[in-house]
Amino acid sequence: MKKLTTMLLGLSLLITACGGEKETTTATPKESETLKIGSTSPLTGPLAIYGVTATNGAKLAMEEINKNGGILGKQVEFTVLDSKGDSTEAITAYNRLVDEGIVAFIGDAPSKPTLAIAEVAAQDNMPMITPTGTQFNITEAGPNVFRICFTDPYQGVILANLAKNNLGANTVAILVNNSSDHSDGVTKAFIEEANRLGLNIVAKEGYAEGDKDFRAQLTKVAATNPDVLLIPDYYEQAALISTQAREVGLTATLIGPDGWDGVAKALDPSAYGAIENSYFTNHYSLDDPSEKVQKFLKAYREKYNEDPSSFSALSYDAAYLMKDAIEKAGSTEKEAIIKAIKESDFDGVTGHLKFDDKNNPVKAVTVLKIVNGKYTFDSVIQPN
Structure with missing residues (x-):
């Protein structure tokens, strides 16, 4: 009986120890203090010129957001993985980000890898905003998928x-x-x-x-x-x-x-x-005198020593729209974020937008004229 009691006591202690260990490792201090948002973009390969400039815009926004208190009182842990402009690579990178615990996704840059991710993200009901994927059927992947740019x-x-x-x-x-x-x-x-x-x-x-x-x-x-x-x-x-x-x-x-x-x-x-x-x-003009545009241009030029492309501006807006939606949702619950994105009434560097029933933005289009190699403002064409 003594031996049986000793064995049961030992087994009880072992179960308690294992249970305690699991509880303490479910959330590290870092995880509990940060909010994870993921992104993919072609950082290498023939489409890298698009991916790098888009990523630069999103990173600039996230740095500003963190300097101003983060989102829901937490610092944003923003991770960007290289999709190489390839659909298979993009899906692999997206799945890795999901495994790492992201609550929202921003990306990709080109349309083909963006569509590939959108179809997977729809199954996850992951809140997703593509800054620059213009192919029309991207947002048809699911009600969780939105875009900042206008369509083809x-x-x-x-x-x-x-x-x-x-x-x-x-x-x-x-x-x-x-x-x-x-x-x-x-x-x-x-x-x-x-x-x-x-x-x-x-x-x-x-x-x-x-x-x-x-x-x-x-x-x-x-x-x-x-x-x-x-x-x-x-x-x-x-x-x-x-x-x-x-x-x-x-x-x-x-x-x-x-x-x-x-x-x-x-x-x-x-x-x-x-x-x-x-x-x-x-999507915007460097000549736009608005305070929002000029503030963005100043910050981008100071950080990267070049003018931001439209991909930079769109990604910058995507990051801030996601921030606004999560804060409006008041949580990182997926449905709440998606609902908040859908109801967005957002003023960004690339203009004012709301979303239509296909999750595409209703926004004006800027027309640029090339003069001596410079992109000069010509006109704005409003949507019908």
């Missing part, structure tokens, strides 16, 4: 109105990247709106991702002598196409979507003539 089709409609109403065009041509959902989304909406406005589409030529020589397509376009040429692609391709367009004698006014942001950096100053007096839609 939204830009297509705006660009058609720019061509007709602002530039007075009658004829337009399009050179589309057939391998890009972004390019295709802008193009389809542009054509639909152009037809509605009475614009005559005189040429539509295509190319594939990775192409470097567009002279054959541009020669066909030049033969139609359009007033405007739409180039719905990112700035690297836009720089190549613009230069070759002028080489084959195209005199049309060139226009493009927000992917053009950075086109001047892709050209030697001696080649700025190719993009002179071109226009592109964007």
Whole structure:
């Protein structure tokens, strides 16, 4: 009996010790004092120029937020992982962040990895805001997914109105990247709106991702002598196409979507003539005199010694909108945060926004004109 009692006592002590150990390790002091928000972005690879500038904007916002007391009285532990612009890598990185205990997610930068994450995040009901994923179906992944930027089709409609109403065009041509959902989304909406406005589409030529020589397509376009040429692609391709367009004698006014942001950096100053007096839609202007924009510009320039891109500004806004939503929710409970995001009435660097029934922002579009390699403010086009 003594032996049995001793054994039971020992077993009781062992269970108590194990239980106590588990309780003390469920939350380290650091975990209890911080609030974890995760992000992914292409920090390496061919899309890194987008990912790095987007990450810089979000990091700047999080540093400011922490300096001003954090969120719900806790410091934000903001972790950014490299998605390399690849969908599989993005999902792996997102899952790692979930395992680390994030309460909300901001990202990705390009549309393809963003959509891949959105589909997984929807299953987790993770509050998610993409600053820059413009592909239309991203927010259709689930009611937990939102975006700060306007969509590709939204830009297509705006660009058609720019061509007709602002530039007075009658004829337009399009050179589309057939391998890009972004390019295709802008193009389809542009054509639909152009037809509605009475614009005559005189040429539509295509190319594939990775192409470097567009002279054959541009020669066909030049033969139609359009007033405007739409180039719905990112700035690297836009720089190549613009230069070759002028080489084959195209005199049309060139226009493009927000992917053009950075086109001047892709050209030697001696080649700025190719993009002179071109226009592109964007999310804000460095020339905007508002206190909010100028304060952001000053802080960004001081930290990174360069001007912020639209990706920087959008990510900065995404971080602050997430902060506002969590504080409005009053907790880190997922449904509460999602509801608060949905009800946002937010003034950011990239303008005032509310969300529509598809979780896309209703906001004005800034049009920039390129003059001597500089992106100058041209106009603001309000949504209908």
